């Protein structure tokens with residue numbers, strides 16, 4: 007009988023069936039996103055573990071500079087010089103091994119012999135797509151691909167080259183190892199913190215949506231339950247019916263969510279996060295977790311539904327207990343306050359150099375508390391504001407909307423809370439993305455290769471750090487480079503013991519345009535000429551060099567002047583790397599040298615931010631539309647009769663708009679300010695004060711504007727529904 | 741109740757016709773709700789509309805009040821030729837305006853906004869008419885007092901008894917000083933004592949203010965408060981026509 011009753015209550019009318027579809031859809035979306043986020047979190051961890059073997063720093067102490075130990079049967083010499091191509095950093099491992107080496111390199115069977123290399127599939131593709139003298143020649147002959155099991159992402163650019171032991175001079179830190187590191191060194195705490203933050207930012211709106219959806223059609227259902235009570239059902243039976251109905255529905259939704267998550271995994275894997283796109287398998291979630299997620303979702307939604315119905319006190323003649331919401335109290339502000347102040351506390355301690363244990367956990371905790379606190383504090387603030395406003399309302403729409411808000415601050419706030427959370431998160435990420443290195447002039451962004459405009463160096467100049475300990479024939483490299491297509495000149499900068507500046511020969515200074523051609527002897531220029539990006543436009547001060555004995559000069563940096571094109575720069579790099587000189591990594595522009603890590607961090611942030619914004623806003627927009635419609639449907643009889651009495655349709659619209667706008671406007675300013683505060687706290691703490699916030703780019707305002715526009719559209723979209731459902735022909739049959 | 745006999749209480753000869761329907765036809769899909777209704781309603785009259793359920797009473801009320809536009813026929817409203825308007829010819833906005841300014845409505849239940857206090861509920865039509873809130877509230881209070889609800893002014897509909905809620909609804913319908921009050925089974929959900937109480941108040945106030953009343957009811961006792969009854973059966977007015985003909989002939 008209970009099943010029959012359930013069907014009677016659950017699927018009796020079109021509205022009731024729509025409600026069930028809504029619950030299933032909401033739960034489904036929630037489960038899908040949860041599983042995807044969980045998968046992404048696992049995936050980030052997995053791929054970090056897989057690629058940890060390239061992090062040589064954890065392998066032990068490097069061998070001494072200048073000493074060149076020979077590889078043995080069970081040790082190899084490894085170094086990891088910086089390698090670059092067109093603004094992208096390539097992970098490069100140079101290995102010197104004996105021909106009978108027993109050392110295994112992850113992803114490769116045996117260490118490559120000198121002159122040969124293994125590349126990751128993405129790098130191999132890149133190498134094949136450009137002329138050999140721009141990239142491929144740097145590594146030698148390709149003898150195979152690095153297997154996916156040793157790569158973070160399908161996009162990973164990794165190369166393992168075989169080198170003669172004589173090249174491993176220690177110019178770049180060189181390690182003698184028998185095993186490659188297998189565990190990550192945990193340097194990615196920043197990303198994991200941000201991943202968790204982003205995940206919560208998305209899940210919170212989802213939870214709100216599920217909450218809104220399961221509460222749909224409350225008024226209509228109360229009447230139906232009252233009918234059941236009249237027929238003799240006990241409150242327990244009614245609660246159980248509500249529970250059973252919700253359990254079945256949310257189970258269906260959750261299973262669909264699992265299916266959907268599985269189906270969209272290949273698509274989700276295409277999102278470039280952190281180091282690139284994902285291997286689809288990385289996004290897999292263990293079956294236990296899937297079962298747990300489904301079970302918990304079903305339990306949570308059905309128990310809530312049962313409890314709510316039981317509490318509602320549905321009697322045979324309708325709702326006996328007062329249906330008005332409990333009035334929100336000041337304590338609602340506590341979580342927000344605690345969370346936010348906690349975050350600030352951690353930050354202040356970090357700035358004051360006080361060690362805070364588990365600071366990233368504290369930050370995440372603070373963030374969660376702040377975000378949840380915002381949702382909890384909203385109804386209280388909304389209630390306060392609406393109370394004051396209700397007394398001053400003038401028009402009918404104002405009186406009706408404000409009375410509604412005052413009577414049901416939780417429900418009205420919940421309609422916009424998803425949007426506010428989205429906005430809060432948008433602000434956090436937008437503000438975080440603006441963060442710039444406090445030690446660098448903010449007016450200069452991460453530059454492109456050869457960002458010559460930002461430097462006194464001629465445009466397109468690459469700097470190659472030299473290993474002064476290695477005896478090197480510079481003339482050969484100089485000749486080779488000068489002969490390279492697109493290279494306009496080469497200069498050699500020396501350092502001199504006990505001398506501040508950089509020493510250049512007169513002819514090299516002329517090559518750089520610092521002296522008229524034909525100059526001779528040696529000159530000295532400011533150090534900043536070659537290593538500070540913001541050196542300014544003014545030509546550097548060229549002073550006379552101290553009397554120098556050319557034998558005392560230590561070759562320091564080779565300056566390669568190119569025409570600035572990518573092809574020329576890459577050809578120059580290839581020539582320089584394959585020549586006789588020993589470089590400390592690939593030649594790079596000043597901008598590349600200083601902007602690399604900044605750019606990577608930015609990209610990680612930005613992708614996550616855009617993703618979070620998009621998902622959170624979409625979900626919140628749906629929430630807003632659903633709950634706005636629901637609140638009109640709950641009152642459709644009284645509003646419909648008012649329309650019948652002559653209330654014009656614009657008044658109805660103003661009611662709808664007002665009920666969404668007041669809670670939104672009450673909290674929107676606070677959300678944005680909190681977002682900025684949280685971003686500041688996160689960035690400052692995670693970078694130990696090295697980075698500061700600045701003004702967001704115009705695109706951020708556009709994103710913000712679009713989000714708000716979407717919200718407005720959601721509200722406007724409900725106008726039609728509201729109008730249709732309060733029309734005379736509908737009302738009279740209620 | 742369908743056995744109630746149509747009484748023809750002859751009105752005073754000088755009364756002017758305020759609402760006049762001719763040849764009203766309304767169909768909903770295959771249902772013919774009204775099949776040609778002619779009816780004249782005089783200024784200040786209290787008319788009880790009776791008839792079995794589904795006979796077209798509510799449809800008639802809606803057509804007369806300009807809530808719906810009949811498929812055929814006309815409804816003219818106004819007591820002098822100069823001010824007479826053809827309701828069916830007005831657009832929705834104009835009809836809504838007319839309903840707001842000239843008509844009042846009372847329904848069986850659920851017409852009060854649950855979030856608003858009694859006094860706010862009563863003030864809504866005035867606010868819709870553009871009155872300042874302070875004045876609207878003062879006027880609403882007066883009307884609540886007149887209907888014996890001074891004490892309940894700040895209570896919400898859920899805190900009122902059924903009879904009290906209906907009286908609030910009547911206050912709301914009358915607060916704008918309408919010329920015609922349309923009531924669709926206003927006592928339908930009340931017990932007989934409360935129903936009588938509400939009817940007495942409604943008719944008393946209507947007569948005091950000279951308001952014309954059209955009241956749909958199933959209850960013969962309720963109907964007895966009216967000046968005359970008309971009976972709707974199968975979409976036709978069975979008693980009213982003869983009456984209006986006699987008025988026209990006098």
Ligand SMILES: Nc1ncnc2c1ncn2[C@@H]1O[C@H](COP(=O)(O)OP(=O)(O)O)[C@@H](O)[C@H]1O
Pocket residue numbers: 735736768769771772773791792793794795796797798799800
């Ligand atoms: N909006 C509508 N859609 C379809 N049928 C309707 C509609 N309104 C009324 N009807 C039908 O018209 C007839 C008269 O309805 P109504 O005027 O409400 O009767 P009463 O008020 O006398 O009970 C009934 O058969 C009813 O089913």
Ligand SMILES: [Mg+2]
Pocket residue numbers: 797798799924
């Ligand atoms: Mg009816």
